[in-house]
Amino acid sequence: MKKFEEKTIHSNEIFKGKIISLKVDDVLLPNGKESKREIVNHPGAVAVIAVTDEGKLILVEQYRKALERSIIEIPAGKLEPGEAPEVTARRELEEETGLGCHTLTYLQTFATSPGFADEIIHLYVAEDLFEIEEKAELDEDEFVEILKVSIDEAEEMVQNKRIYDAKTAFAVLWMRLKRGK
Known part of the structure; x- marks a missing residue:
C-alpha cells in the first residue's frame, strides 16, 4: 500500500x-x-533549457491568459498523443525559437501542481544549438519573442517577476548551480 x-x-x-x-x-x-x-x-509536457555556446539561456516571452500578463519562460509545450518526450522537446525548441540542437540531454521529470493536477514536465537541456533553415511554424494562436540572457540577467528576471513560473525558475537555478558565474 x-x-x-x-x-x-x-x-x-x-x-x-x-x-x-x-x-x-x-x-x-x-x-x-x-x-x-x-x-x-493533462497529457504532460516538456520544457527545454537551451544553452548557447556562450553560456546564455534562450527564453521566450509570451502572454499567458490565466495570469493576464506576459511572462518569460524556457521553451515548452504539451506532449502530443503517442509522441516521445524527446521528440516533443526538439519540436518545441524549433517551433518557439527557430533553433535545433545537436545535444539534447534528459534532466528530470517533475509534477507541476500535484495538489490538483496530474501534469508532469519532462525537462531537457539543449546544447550545440544551430539555426533551422526551414523553421517550423508556431501554433496559430501562439506569439513569442525570443531572448538570450545571461544567468545574472535571468536571476534578475526572477526577482522582478518577469520570470514567474516554476519550470523557468528551476531552469535558472539549475544554470546557476551547474554553470556557475
Missing part, C-alpha cells in the same frame, strides 16, 4: 477540453472517512 493512499470510490468527469479535463473523485481517506478531490488531467 502507498503511504497515506486515498482510494477512489467514484469518479465523475465534469469537463473535457482540447488540452485538459476536470474530474471530481470521491475518495476514501486513510482514516476511513470520505472526501472529494477536484483533479485536472
